[in-house]
Amino acid sequence: MKPILKIQFSDFWPGFIVRENYLYRLLNKKYELILSDDPEVLIYSCFGNQFLKFKCLRIFFTSENRKTNFLETDYSISFEFRRNKRQYRLPYFATRILESNLLGQLxxxxxxxxxxxxxxxxxxxxxxxxxxxxxxxxxxxxxxxxxxxxxxxxxxxxxxxxxxxxxxxxxxxxxxxxxxxxxxxxxxxxxxxxxxxxxxxxxxxxxxxxxxxxxxxxxxxxxxxxxxxxxxxxxxxxxxxxxxxxxxxSEPIFIEPLPDYLEENRLLDFLLCAIEQRDKKYLVANYYKSTLAYCKRRIVKIKANLTKK
The missing domain is CATH 3.40.50.11660 (Glycosyl transferase family 10, C-terminal domain)
Structure with missing residues (x-):
């Protein structure tokens, strides 16, 4: 029997259908997913700011040319090259291949x-x-x-x-x-x-x-x-x-070896490891306002020091 996971999605593109989303279908292999307004895990994108009202583990996902703001999220799935264990590189072409099982057709x-x-x-x-x-x-x-x-x-x-x-x-x-x-x-x-x-x-x-x-x-x-x-x-x-x-x-399409992010199990493992952290007290959502206020104070102080010089 699969464990229950309360989850929600927000700030995706117009016409977004949760149960047809690739990440939903992937997680559904391991969890009995319940869509909840009081979720344990939020997966959100870059088309709004509704994510800010959720006080839970946040996972940012984007197919756009948008950089991750780790002041707002705990984990990220994006195209970016980052040496950060909390970020998973997944350019959108790879999402397209994985969600429709297209690799064999290429x-x-x-x-x-x-x-x-x-x-x-x-x-x-x-x-x-x-x-x-x-x-x-x-x-x-x-x-x-x-x-x-x-x-x-x-x-x-x-x-x-x-x-x-x-x-x-x-x-x-x-x-x-x-x-x-x-x-x-x-x-x-x-x-x-x-x-x-x-x-x-x-x-x-x-x-x-x-x-x-x-x-x-x-x-x-x-x-x-x-x-x-x-x-x-x-x-x-x-x-x-x-x-x-x-x-x-007639030339081959890919450079060999294939990128490891085309392996679906690697993405699933990343998500599972992230979700294991959902009960930790240091989630970004718990400290977002104080962190943002600290950054604003630092910016004001830096500007003041530059003005003195």
């Missing part, structure tokens, strides 16, 4: 199959809803001026309306524009993985460390070129040469 087609795909597909696709990435928008406009890029998202849509399923849409294209919203070391989301799943070549911009995870021969990295124009010239060359295209598409 295999490149062979060379002959890649040639067949080349012949049966259109040039390039993009699916974007966020209008804030200048790099992505600018690159799209430059490339689209030379060869048609079909954009199926809610933003910059060129096909008459937003598509219903991203993978079903992009699998009909040789290339997929896979630019991140922001560029930061370790911030690596599902965008490049979606292109791999569709057996397309990603045109990527974002995480400068992407080639430590994914084979740089399997995608086109905008950051490897001096300018958008240089990168676009390379894309056009590859698009005009079926054998060169097939060589890239």
């Amino acid at each position: 295999k490149s087609p062979g060379f002959e199959e890649s040639l067949r795909l080349y012949d049966s597909r259109k040039f390039c696709a993009m699916v974007v809803s966020n209008p804030r990435s200048y790099e992505r928008i600018n690159f799209f406009k430059k490339l689209n001026c030379l060869l048609t890029v079909d954009s199926g998202g809610r933003y910059l849509n060129t096909i008459g309306g937003p598509i219903l399923n991203k993978i079903d849409f992009i699998k009909n294209y040789r290339f997929v524009l896979s630019f991140e919203n922001e560029r930061f070391p370790g911030y690596l989301t599902e965008k490049i993985v979606d292109a791999f799943l569709s057996n397309s070549i990603p045109i990527y911009w974002g995480d400068p460390l992407v080639s430590k995870v994914f084979n740089p021969k399997r995608f086109i990295d905008r950051s490897e070129f001096e300018s958008d124009e240089d990168c676009i010239r390379e894309i056009i060359k590859v698009n005009s040469d079926p054998h060169r295209y097939a060589k890239i598409l």
Whole structure:
């Protein structure tokens, strides 16, 4: 019989459904979970401040480019590189793979199959809803001026309306524009993985460390070129040469060995170890206000000392 754990989730994205969440389903393997307004454990994200009202063990989770504030949380699951036992590195692309058990599907087609795909597909696709990435928008406009890029998202849509399923849409294209919203070391989301799943070549911009995870021969990295124009010239060359295209598409996807955060049991072990601390008296929630007040006093004192100098 599984032990009971009172748990709650807060400050997640609009449309968030607790029982469909990957962390909920993962913990449900070990605990009988009860959603409670007086939880033992809170898992929260970065889309609000409701977490502040919960006086229990807090675990911060983010798929966004947001840094952990350990004045507010006991543990963290994020993309960050930290030498901290209370933080677990899990870039969002890994969450996407784990929650849908996609690792076995991330295999490149062979060379002959890649040639067949080349012949049966259109040039390039993009699916974007966020209008804030200048790099992505600018690159799209430059490339689209030379060869048609079909954009199926809610933003910059060129096909008459937003598509219903991203993978079903992009699998009909040789290339997929896979630019991140922001560029930061370790911030690596599902965008490049979606292109791999569709057996397309990603045109990527974002995480400068992407080639430590994914084979740089399997995608086109905008950051490897001096300018958008240089990168676009390379894309056009590859698009005009079926054998060169097939060589890239048939390359292995991952750099070996695979990152250890793609092992689900490691994440579960981290969560279980964190939850074991839920009855400790030194939880952040018990000291948050006094810690925050102390930090404010220190800032005032530092500013005063700088003014004297």
